[in-house]
Amino acid sequence: MSTSAPATDAQLERWQRFRAGRNEALAAEHGWLTLTSFQWLESEPSAVELVPGLWSTDGTTATLTAGATDGLTLVETGEPVDGTISATLQDEESLMWVQYGGSDGTQVVVELAMRADKYAIRTRDDSSPVLTEFDGVPTYEFDPAWVLEGRFEAYPEPVDVPIATANPLVDGVHRSVGEIVFRVPGVPHEVRLHAEAEKLGALNVTFHDETNGNTTDDWRKVVVPRPRPDGSVVLDFNRAINYPSAFTPYGTCPMPVKGNSIDVFVEAGEKLP
Numbered sequence: 001m002s003t004s005a006p007a008t009d010a011q012l013e014r015w016q017r018f019r020a021g022r023n024e025a026l027a028a029e030h031g032w033l034t035l036t037s038f039q040w041l042e043s044e045p046s047a048v049e050l051v052p053g054l055w056s057t058d059g060t061t062a063t064l065t066a067g068a069t070d071g072l073t074l075v076e077t078g079e080p081v082d083g084t085i086s087a088t089l090q091d092e093e094s095l096m097w098v099q100y101g102g103s104d105g106t107q108v109v110v111e112l113a114m115r116a117d118k119y120a121i122r123t124r125d126d127s128s129p130v131l132t133e134f135d136g137v138p139t140y141e142f143d144p145a146w147v148l149e150g151r152f153e154a155y156p157e158p159v160d161v162p163i164a165t166a167n168p169l170v171d172g173v174h175r176s177v178g179e180i181v182f183r184v185p186g187v188p189h190e191v192r193l194h195a196e197a198e199k200l201g202a203l204n205v206t207f208h209d210e211t212n213g214n215t216t217d218d219w220r221k222v223v224v225p226r227p228r229p230d231g232s233v234v235l236d237f238n239r240a241i242n243y244p245s246a247f248t249p250y251g252t253c254p255m256p257v258k259g260n261s262i263d264v265f266v267e268a269g270e271k272l273p
Contacts (some may be wrong), residue, residue, distance in 0.1 A: 007144045013143045015238055019181060022241065023136045029174035030096070030109045032125040032244035033131040035251070038167070041119040051110055051230070054101065061086045064098065072098045073105060089114040094196040102126070115252050116170045122250055137242065138271040146237040146268035150182030152195065152203065152227040161194065166245035166253045172227050174257050177266055180205055180224060182235060186264045194257040201226035203233070206243075206256040209266035216271055219256050240269025247273050 007015075026033055037050050041062055045054035054068030065084045066072045072081040075096045087095055094113045101107035111122045155178045165172040176194040180203065184191055195203040203224040212218050222240045227233045245251030 005144065007142050008133070011144060011147075012142055014082045018239060019136075020140065023134075026137065026247075027131065027134055029126055031131070032249055032251070033134055034124040034126055034128045035122055035130075035244075035248040036108075036125045036128055037121075037123045038250035038252075039121050041121065047119065050108070051121070052127075055121065061088045062119045071100045071105060072110075073100070075099050075109060087112055089119070090111070091115070091117050096124075097121075113252075115167070137273055140238075140268050140271065141156055142238050143268050146184050146266070148184065148235045148237070150179055150180050150233050150235055151231045152180055152224075152233050153231070154178035158197075161257050164255045166251045166255070167244070172252075172254045174206070174254060176257065177203070180233060180235065182233075184264055187262070191244060191262055193260050193262075195224065198223055203227070206254060206260060207240075207266075208261040209264065210257050210262075210268060211265050215267070216269075217242050217273075219243070220269060222269070237268040239265050240266065242270045242273065246270075 026089055039048050041055050042058040043056060045056040045065060048055050052070035053064050053072060057061050063084060063086045066081045068080050068082040072137050073079060074081065075098060081098060087097060089095060089112065091114050094111050096109050097112040099106045099109045107126050109124045111124060113120050113122060147166055159176045161174045163172045163174045174194060175196055177197045179192045180195050181190050181192050193205050193207055195205050198204045204221055205224060206219060206221045208219050222235060222237055222239045224233050224235055241251035242249065245253040
């Protein structure tokens with residue numbers, strides 16, 4: 001889309017710093033690149049794939065029974081699991097619960113999660129090739145034409161909008177705090193996108209565009225810094241990033257609100273991994 005002046009050295013440096021931090025965060029131990037399974041728990045104590053012990057839930061509490069020889073320890077304390085332990089979560093909560101494997105017994109962390117009011121576990125294995133072979137997310141070149149001015153129109157109260165997620169069995173909710181309104185060259189009308197609140201007054205925008213499923217994942221997100229006092233905002237689509245579900249089939253990441261689409265090719269930000 002480049003129609004503006006070339007990027008300044010300061011812009012490029014800030015963007016390169018952002019990219020370096022992003023790749024480093026993705027490559028964290030037991031991070032999103034280490035997911036190797038997502039499994040719902042049954043009501044009867046049952047074996048699961050990849051993890052020792054017998055796992056179950058009564059709908060309210062998750063329970064694990066294992067012996068000392070299974071080699072499971074609690075992530076928080078390092079204590080061996082020898083007998084039956086249980087944990088209780090609220091919907092959308094997660095707990096890095098137990099670990100096992102590798103030379104120090106911490107290669108794989110088992111995350112207990114509650115999604116769609118049901119208990120599941122996810123394994124996070126630091127030997128996953130998705131992590132060990134990771135050398136950064138491919139991106140478009142920085143393009144200053146994709147740094148756009150807009151305005152934030154806050155709702156009087158947040159509105160909960162039902163959405164789908166990357167897992168067809170898990171429904172989600174998008175807590176819209178307002179809409180970001182802006183113009184994109186090549187689009188005859190103003191674009192309006194629902195936004196969620198982020199930390200420190202920033203806004204998170206999850207969106208579709210015409211590159212999806214071609215050069216980019218099926219949807220992406222961009223964090224917009226806190227609006228100025230007059231409501232104006234800067235959307236830098238060079239900082240559009242993938243959700244974890246772009247890297248792993250085991251994510252339950254939120255899809256955009258219906259209509260959160262930009263009807264052009266947003267050739268900026270992260271590409272398909």
